Amino acid sequence: MELLQGAVRAYAWGSRTTIPELLGRPVPSPHPEAELWYGAHPGDPARVRRADGSEVSLLEIVDADPHGQLGTRCADRWDGRLPFLLKILAAEEPLSMQAHPSAEQAAEGYAREEAAGIPRDAANRNYPDPTAKPELVCALTEFHALAGFRDPYRTVRLLREIETPGLAHYVELLAGQPDPDGLRALFTTWITLPQSALDELLPEVLDACVRHVREGGEFAVECRTVLQLGEAHPRDAGVLAALLLNRVTLRSGEALYLPAGNLHLYLYGTAIEILANSDNILRCGLTPKHVDVPELLRVVDFQCGDMPVLTGEPDGSAAVYRTGTPEFQLSRVDWDSVDRREVELDGSGPEILLCTAGEVLLYDDEGTKVELRRGESVWRPASDPAVRVRAVGEEVAQLFRATSGTSLRGH
Structure with missing residues (x-):
């Protein structure tokens, strides 16, 4: 049992106060600090503080004695790797919209990209490792997220509340097939729209959301979220995709489990996150990073309904x-x-x-x-x-x- 020092990760969406205040450092920090990693991830392992004052990487400790550190069953199952990564998330701004593959999809995708000779650190690499990446996020403060596809009947109601001439066709597309297949069809249509069509449709939708918020409509919270995303990413199809997802607010101690295929987006708040020790991410949008639409569509799960909130x-x-x-x-x-x-x-x-x-x-x-x-x-x-x-x-x-x-x- 030894003290562990987490690794601070600086991303633009992070907070200048949350992590520094937690660690007793001066506030605000010079740059946004988004995540604090406690684990043996090769990208940024935590450090163990020895009794003599020295420090050593947790990754080095596990690699040197995987069976003693992890136990035989765990070491054998995960090839000597610590299978999880614990984080503190401090989100001041929304992250990217994304989903993660199943174990089978990750293994197949990794083998395919290895055979194609794509470098593991390449910007267009989808599968830098062959493992799944399920995750659970537990709120420390009020925590806001989009997660999983909303019940399509309720989504049709939302779309009709903000219906515009350009949106009407898409509303009827889902109304005619209010099930996972209908959601797949609408989602696929939206994220593959030509940029010229997107540039016409998005301003209409955002104006309609403004009107709905001003009128105090039933979906005001969802519309405010779309407006926030649209302001940050004015030409991004992910803004339309956000209309299809559950808007979730977690209180302290409440959690969401995000299995393979769950499309999600963290919006704001501080939380504990635990996830499989993997970097496999398929992004949908709202990011300058690589978006592989065909691969995303292979991974996303279009099952729909309310997201279960876990309380422990x-x-x-x-x-x-x-x-x-x-x-x-x-x-x-x-x-x-x-x-x-x-x-x-x-x-x-x-x-x-x-x-x-x-x-x-x-x-x-x-x-x-x-x-x-x-x-x-x-x-x-x-x-x-x-x-x-x-x-x-x-x-x-x-x-x-x-x-x-x-x-x-x-x-």
């Missing part, structure tokens, strides 16, 4: 966000101002423990003690003994626990 199932003293994903599991422990109960965490590892509020003390039967304040974390390899944790002081405290899937823990 009680499991002893923890709330567990169950997804069945083999790569990861996320759980949360909360203490209020009077609750100072002791919680035991088994020694099945590997895991990362991250304190997001207050202060907690971790200790085991071998005499190891680590105190975590807000923003601090530890790495616990599979070989570690069970650890107990309790809140320190009188403040509200919160601890997140990131592990591999239940079937792959231990030795």
Whole structure:
């Protein structure tokens, strides 16, 4: 059990205050800081702080002893790689609209691009690795997202509320087939429109959204989101695609699970994200990065309906966000101002423990003690003994626990 220092990622959509404030650094930061990575991702691994004050990459530690660090089952299943990546997201502006492949799609796409000789770091590479990328996002503050295709009957109502001459044909296209196949047809039509047609249709749609918001219409929140995206990306087909997705607002502690094929877009807020340790992303738009429409259409899942919001199932003293994903599991422990109960965490590892509020003390039967304040974390390899944790002081405290899937823990 050793202290872990996350890797800060700077992207234009990030916040200048959230991550610096969490880490106790001067606020605001010189540049937007969007993500804080706690993991062994080759692109930016976290660093373990040794007792002597030295630091070493978590990736180096795992590579040097995969079975001891990950446990035999986990190491064998994931070829000696830590299968998950834990992040803090600090979004001030919307990210790109995207979906991720299934394990089978990733393996096939990776093999195809390897055979074609596309460099793994090329801008037009869709599959830099052969693994799936499911993810779960859990709100720390109010968190806003678009995720999954809305029930088509409700989408038809929205489109009729903002209907314009240029939009009418597309409304009828979905109204005539209000199911996943109809959504696929409309989505495909919109994201393959010639730029000249898009330049005519988008201003009409945005003007109609303005009117709907001013009138206090039923879909005012959805229309405000489309207007926000349209202002940032005035000629992008992703703005139209946003009309088809569920608009979700998560409260602190609520989460969304985004399996393979789920089209989504994070809009604003601070959250914990846990995902498979993969870089496979198929973008739909709202980004200057590579968009491969045919490949995107192979991956996107057009099943529709409300997105389930997870609140965490009680499991002893923890709330567990169950997804069945083999790569990861996320759980949360909360203490209020009077609750100072002791919680035991088994020694099945590997895991990362991250304190997001207050202060907690971790200790085991071998005499190891680590105190975590807000923003601090530890790495616990599979070989570690069970650890107990309790809140320190009188403040509200919160601890997140990131592990591999239940079937792959231990030795």
